[in-house]
Amino acid sequence: MSIAQRIEQVRGNLRQGRLGNEQAVSQGAVLPLLDALGWPVFDTSVVVPEFPVDTGRVDYALCHPPRRAIAFIEVKHLGKLDAAGEKQLFQYAFHSGTQLVVLTDGQEWHFFVTSGAGSYHERRVHKLDILERDTQECVDRLCRYLQHERVVDGSAIRDAAADYGTAARDRQIRGALPTALQKLLADSDNQVLELLADEVEDLSGIRPELDVCADYLRAASRALEGSAGASGSGSISPPAASAYERAPPAVRPVGSGPSDRIGLVFRGQRQHCSSARDVVATALQLLVKEDPAFLTRFIARPHGRKRRWVARTAQELYPGRPDLARDHSHEFVPGWYLATNYSADNLEVILRAACEVAGVEYGSELTATLRVGSAQGCD
Numbered sequence: 001m002s003i004a005q006r007i008e009q010v011r012g013n014l015r016q017g018r019l020g021n022e023q024a025v026s027q028g029a030v031l032p033l034l035d036a037l038g039w040p041v042f043d044t045s046v047v048v049p050e051f052p053v054d055t056g057r058v059d060y061a062l063c064h065p066p067r068r069a070i071a072f073i074e075v076k077h078l079g080k081l082d083a084a085g086e087k088q089l090f091q092y093a094f095h096s097g098t099q100l101v102v103l104t105d106g107q108e109w110h111f112f113v114t115s116g117a118g119s120y121h122e123r124r125v126h127k128l129d130i131l132e133r134d135t136q137e138c139v140d141r142l143c144r145y146l147q148h149e150r151v152v153d154g155s156a157i158r159d160a161a162a163d164y165g166t167a168a169r170d171r172q173i174r175g176a177l178p179t180a181l182q183k184l185l186a187d188s189d190n191q192v193l194e195l196l197a198d199e200v201e202d203l204s205g206i207r208p209e210l211d212v213c214a215d216y217l218r219a220a221s222r223a224l225e226g227s228a229g230a231s232g233s234g235s236i237s238p239p240a241a242s243a244y245e246r247a248p249p250a251v252r253p254v255g256s257g258p259s260d261r262i263g264l265v266f267r268g269q270r271q272h273c274s275s276a277r278d279v280v281a282t283a284l285q286l287l288v289k290e291d292p293a294f295l296t297r298f299i300a301r302p303h304g305r306k307r308r309w310v311a312r313t314a315q316e317l318y319p320g321r322p323d324l325a326r327d328h329s330h331e332f333v334p335g336w337y338l339a340t341n342y343s344a345d346n347l348e349v350i351l352r353a354a355c356e357v358a359g360v361e362y363g364s365e366l367t368a369t370l371r372v373g374s375a376q377g378c379d
Helices: 003-015 022-036 083-096 135-146 148-152 155-165 168-186 191-204 210-230 276-290 294-298 322-327 344-358
Strands: 047-053 056-063 069-075 100-104 108-113 124-129 263-266 269-272 329-333 336-339 366-369
Touching: 003 022, 003 135, 003 344, 022 056, 022 069, 022 100, 022 135, 047 069, 047 083, 056 083, 069 083, 069 148, 069 155, 083 100, 083 108, 100 135, 100 155, 108 135, 108 155, 124 135, 124 155, 135 148, 135 155, 148 155, 191 210, 210 344, 263 276, 276 294, 276 329, 276 336, 276 344, 276 366, 294 344, 322 329, 344 366
Parallel strands: 069 100
Antiparallel strands: 047 056, 056 069, 100 108, 108 124, 263 269, 263 366, 329 336
């Protein structure tokens, strides 16, 4: 199986919630990709699990010659990459003299060189998100830093060190800023929209719906893109479409014409709802009814960047925001809470993800109308 095919396999495991713990991340992401990159994953003298170092054990050591570590891979639970993991990995590397180290949760791959100045984070050469980046970029980066032959002959560490020190890194950052702005506007965590809503409320005393904020920012982004193109400085390229954005629109009318109502149709059965939030809650209830284990798989897949769409408590939905946990959570089945502080566009993302985990085809087996006419609130 090619590297590109392995990447698609890992994406499927991530989207279907199959990587719910560190062992699953290892077996469902790390080892398949190492195998595709030419590593003999069944030779435990070359790909050594639980490799002992003075301060503990690193999850995997890549060795050449056998049992002599030349690169480390530390595996974390999905969504649990943090500064503590970086520190732990660098401590392992310090005691063994390893120059190339990798920290991953299966979705994100952080490549570091241990030499050079700066904090652990500043010595990160590249961050690769398997779900966010296109397949060819994933192939190129994984080969550059982890292909067996390149690690063994030293070219991988040389390239990593060169990437760390080159001025091209600054140019890449500057080039990524416009796309980063657009991705923030589309972020399903809605934090940019919340900040704008907070400021409007402070100025006017009235809090706008997040859909109103989203519409305004989209218009401002289009104006900025047009201004950049007219000035001759180059237009702002939109971010690569996600799997959800590329799919044909599935927010289809339940009926037709101006009398359409918010609701959904699931396996031919029509359900009218009072709001976009109720559409999502109803859909989740129907999926749970079909498969009681659905929610356990759903929470194991990637959600927002910092927040959960569904959790066991309202507080887990909005870390550090008790006001949102109080006002924008909904217990849709006993003991399970849905975050409702989302625009209709983001609620559609949640619906698509839920259907993907449940194995339900969104757009045919389940269709939804989240708004009628102009954008409406979700609460």
